[in-house]
Amino acid sequence: xxxxxxxxxxxxGIIYAMFNGTMEEVNEALxxxxxxxxxxxxxxxxxxxxxxxxxxVAEEAxxxxxxxxxxxxxxxxxxxxxxxxxxxxxxxxxxxxxxxxGLGNAATPMGIKAMEQMKQLSKTDEASRSMITFLAINxxxxxxxxxxxxxxRMKYDSVAPTEIVxxxxxxxxxxxxxxxxxxxxxxxxxxxxxxx
Amino acid sequence: xxFISTISSWMIPLIILIVLISxxxxxxxxxxxFVEGGKEGIQMAFSxxxxxxxxxxxxxxxxxxxxxxxxxxxxxPLLQTFGVPPDIVPxxxxxxxxxxxxxxxxxxxxxxxxxxxxxxxxxxxxxxxxDTTLYIITVYFGAVGIRRxxxxxxxxxxxxxxxxxxxxVIVTIVFAR
Numbered sequence: 129x130x131x132x133x134x135x136x137x138x139x140x141g142i143i144y145a146m147f148n149g150t151m152e153e154v155n156e157a158l159x160x161x162x163x164x165x166x167x168x169x170x171x172x173x174x175x176x177x178x179x180x181x182x183x184x185v186a187e188e189a190x191x192x193x194x195x196x197x198x199x200x201x202x203x204x205x206x207x208x209x210x211x212x213x214x215x216x217x218x219x220x221x222x223x224x225x226x227x228x229x230g231l232g233n234a235a236t237p238m239g240i241k242a243m244e245q246m247k248q249l250s251k252t253d254e255a256s257r258s259m260i261t262f263l264a265i266n267x268x269x270x271x272x273x274x275x276x277x278x279x280x281r282m283k284y285d286s287v288a289p290t291e292i293v294x295x296x297x298x299x300x301x302x303x304x305x306x307x308x309x310x311x312x313x314x315x316x317x318x319x320x321x322x323x324x
Numbered sequence: 325x326x327f328i329s330t331i332s333s334w335m336i337p338l339i340i341l342i343v344l345i346s347x348x349x350x351x352x353x354x355x356x357x358f359v360e361g362g363k364e365g366i367q368m369a370f371s372x373x374x375x376x377x378x379x380x381x382x383x384x385x386x387x388x389x390x391x392x393x394x395x396x397x398x399x400x401p402l403l404q405t406f407g408v409p410p411d412i413v414p415x416x417x418x419x420x421x422x423x424x425x426x427x428x429x430x431x432x433x434x435x436x437x438x439x440x441x442x443x444x445x446x447x448x449x450x451x452x453x454x455d456t457t458l459y460i461i462t463v464y465f466g467a468v469g470i471r472r473x474x475x476x477x478x479x480x481x482x483x484x485x486x487x488x489x490x491x492x493v494i495v496t497i498v499f500a501r
Contacts, residue, residue, distance in 0.1 A: 130461070130473060137382040144391035157388025158381055164424075165377035169369050176365030182343055184361025185354050189347040234336070239460075240368060240467045247468045255465065255474040263464060267420075267457040267480035268487060274452030280431050281448060286439035292448040295494050299453035302494075303487030310482050314475040 172236075179237040183222065192218025195225075206265075206308070209249070209258045216245035220262060227270040239266060261311050268307040271300050368467060375466030379458065383422050392417075408492060411443050415450060420484045423456035446495045454487040 145154045186192055196203070196217035203217055210216050219242035226235035243259060250256035274296050281289040347354040386392050393414075400413045408416065411433060419426045430451040437443040457480035465473055 130465075130477060133477075134379065134382050137386040141382075141385035141387075141389040141391050144394065145385075145389035148390055150389045153388045153390070154385055157384040161380045161384030162377055165380040166373065168380075169373040169376055172372065173366055173369040176368050177362040178365070180365040180368070181358035181360075181362030182340065185347045185352070185357045186343045187361075188352050188357050189343065189350055191343060191346055236463065237365065237368070239464055243464050243468045243470075247470070253470055254472040255470050255476055259464075259470070260474050260476045260479060263461060263476045264479040264483060266464070267455050267460050268483040269453060269455035271452050274448070276427065277430070277448045277452045280434055281439040281444075284434050284439045284444075286444075289439070291440075292445055292452065295445070295449045295491070295498050296452035298494050299449055299487060299491040302490040303454055303483050306486035306490075307479060307483035310486075311475075311479045314479055318475070 264307040268303040420457040
């Protein structure tokens with residue numbers, strides 16, 4: 129599916145440019161964005177090295193298993209495929225915690241580690257059930273403090289920069305709950321298809 | 325506000341403190357472990373590069389050609405009948421596709437309409453309550469080499485849709501025009 133979406137975006141853009149005389153802009157956007165992607169990846173090095181280094185220490189110190197034990201009842205229900213006390217649980221929880229506190233740059237490395245662990249469990253190059261659940265929750269965003277948005281509101285002299293925290297949390301709760309429910313529905317549909 | 329910004333600035337140093345104290349308590353070689361774990365990060369950043377570049381170039385072509393804007397103006401009347409304010413339509417479409425573009429749009433909406441306007445509050449809520457689905461899926465699946473993604477994209481985009489609808493409903497209720 130991603131292959132089609134990826135190709136379709138570029139193909140539609142180029143064909144549209146043919147008829148609207150925006151080829152010049154397409155060329156510009158093409159190389160500018162390629163540049164941006166390289167800068168972004170290189171910018172990620174600092175964050176990835178720092179957090180993966182620190183998480184390695186945390187893992188050896190047993191902090192991740194501790195975190196996993198603390199939230200066991202909740203997460204085992206969300207990820208029934210993952211054995212209890214498996215390191216994947218610890219990484220999933222660290223990713224959720226980082227997201228909750230708005231530490232976006234810490235969330236990505238921990239999320240990738242969680243995916244690695246889940247891949248070791250499933251041993252295929254196909255997305256496993258727990259991976260899809262994990263990504264569904266991540267894409268719906270888990271935010272307690274939308275720090276970036278608050279900063280922008282402050283910059284434009286808002287009377288109450290933080291007044292949107294409440295609405296954001298409620299909207300996030302609804303979209304995360306929706307993600308979990310939709311994920312379950314799709315899972316049951318897959319199971320039914322397999323039985324046939 | 326000062327309370328929230330205090331929490332935000334204390335968070336990371338506190339995590340470092342807890343990790344390092346518990347590692348020292350257990351007499352672990354913390355520095356060596358840090359370096360060992362960190363090495364993975366370099367490899368990871370480079371393996372992500374082609375995934376990010378491919379996706380970002382494709383999105384840039386769509387945006388640069390003007391096709392995305394045309395698509396948005398085509399969709400606007402339809403979304404307006406569902407009560408989506410016209411100014412917010414582009415943001416709701418861009419949000420799952422491109423994080424930087426969405427942040428740019430939110431900033432622009434806040435600066436033109438004012439942070440305390442209905443549009444400003446709605447843009448703020450929407451920006452904070454959903455994430456860039458396409459980026460997350462590209463990065464997470466790309467990093468570990470998952471080729472068949474199953475229902476992940478469908479689930480993510482549907483959840484985004486519900487998040488956007490929820491934002492509009494909640495902001496309307498809480499900050500009634």
